[in-house]
Structure formats: structure tokens, C-alpha cells
Amino acid sequence: MFKFKTPSSETLEIMSEVAKGNIEKDYEKSCIEQIRDLTDKEYAKVTSSGNNSIFIALSAVEGDVIIPDQGGWHGFKQIARFLNKNIITIKTDSGLINTDYLDELEIPDSSALIFTSFAGYCGEQDIKAITKYCKSNDILTIEDASAGVGDKKDLLGRHSDIILASTGSPKIINVGEGGFISTDDEEIFKKTSLPQKLSKTSQIVCSGIDNEIQNVKNNLELTLNATDYVKKHIPNTLHANKRGINVIIPHDNAKAICWDLKKTLTTQKSGFITTCPNYNRVKQKAICIEIKNLDYACLRKEKLDMIIEEVSSQLQV
Structure with missing residues (x-):
């Protein structure tokens, strides 16, 4: 049996x-300082969940909300609809955002693109290309870095205009609940004071995140390396x-x-x-091995070899 990931003891x-x-330590203050450093942003807030972080970010958007056609998070669309935002869906390469597809869209001023660091947790987005294009075209970038925060290569979870994350289970920052949002634009927080008040969390959650x-x-590095090993x-x-924290195998007999x-x-x-199809992963029949869900003790070679052997035998049937 494998162990599902939980917060550390x-x-x-x-x-x-x-x-x-x-x-008696002020964990909220300490937590915010660490989030600012982690995401390379001047301002940060701790929230009660990743979805509340999304709610705050999308509340600040004045134009349309652009979401990927797959490989994102279903909360993007649900929250945008709740906020009565016009939604533009961009086609992707199995979740990966190609800026050429943005060129095909008519995007109003002050719009925002919201996406995840990894497409369906499986493939790393080209953050530098995405943020460069969007900056040149007055499109706000909102990166859900629940899976990418802490990237040692400093490619994920730092370059977008807004960085947000869930710290619920079994995320990379794994507390069981909570989240955060950070940005260099103070106006984003000034415009969203009400949703911030509605999403405040406790010193208990802040201490866990801290x-x-x-x-x-x-x-994150352990998870990336384990996933790469299984993919190979x-x-x-x-x-x-591409780097990722799960393995997706397209297959007609996936179910x-x-x-x-x-x-x-x-x-x-x-x-x-x-199992796919699943908007949060890919919209085709596929098997998903969620390496990110496993306790770090299960990312050793012998455990990964067990997964490889079992999956390979099933694929050959």
C-alpha cells in the first residue's frame, strides 16, 4: 500500500x-514575508483557500477572463461566471498555452489570462513566453502556482502578474486548507478589500504554511524527479x-x-x-498517475518501480 500525502508531523x-x-508568534506576518520572498512579489495575502485566492484575483479584473480549454482548474470558469465576467476560452496543445492561439482571439483591454503552472499537472507551461506576450498586449497574467511554487529553476510561480495557490491537501505546500495570493500591483488589493475580508484565515493555518x-x-524537486523517472x-x-508532477497516458481503454x-x-x-476526460487534466481518454498525491517517502525508486511495473503490465493486456 502507498501512503497519501499529508502535512508533515x-x-x-x-x-x-x-x-x-x-x-504567541505572529505567524500571519511571518507567513506573508515568506510568500513575498517565495514568489518575488511586493505584496501578499494569506487566504482561506485556493478558490478564494482565485476569487480575489478575478474580482480585480475589469475586462474579460481568458481560460485554457483544458488542463486548468474548473474553479476558473465557475468563479468567473459567478462574478459575471465574460469568458474567452483559448484552445491549447493538450493544456499547454501557445501564444499563437492568443493572436487568433479578439481580447478587450484590461483582460486577464488565468492558467496553472503545469497543464493538467503534467506539462510545464512556457511561463516566460506567456508573460512576455501578455505584457506586450496589456493582458494581466494570473498563475495558479499551487503545483509550481518553490521551483528551484525560478521559472514557475514568480513571473506572472498575480501568483496564487492553494495550500490544501495534497498540494506542494500541504497544510490541509488555506491559500495565498501575491502581486507587485498594490491596486489589486485595494480594489478587492471585501473578498479579502471574506477569505481571511487563522493563525493556525498561517503557522502551517509558515x-x-x-x-x-x-x-517540489522530489516530486518533479519522481514524475520524470516514471515518465521515462x-x-x-x-x-x-516536459516537467510535471503527474503522469498522463492517453489510452482508448483508460476507464x-x-x-x-x-x-x-x-x-x-x-x-x-x-481517469480522463477531465477538464482539470485533458479532454481525452487517459490514465492519470497522480504522483503529487503520494507521501514523499513513497517517491523512492522501489516504490516508483512498483507503479511502473503495474501500469506497464496493464497497458500490455
């Missing part, structure tokens, strides 16, 4: 002590040559294969095998 202990009132950030760079040993994976894999590749709670 140290993080849980600190959160417990704060809940008991045994620690501690988890200490290890985020190494934890399973044929026909999607975005095989049946996933059903069998869930019986053998088990965890003590939620699983790590999912």
Missing part, C-alpha cells in the same frame, strides 16, 4: 500548539519531455485500466489513479 505539531494558545514553506523547494519508463506519456489499477495501487485514503 512537524507542521501538525506546530498547528496544534498554536491552536492550544501555546505560541512551516511547510521551509521545505517547499525540496519537496512508461511509453506514450503526454508531454513526456477499464484505471479500474484495475485502483485495486492494486492503493493508499490508506484517497487514491492516486484518476
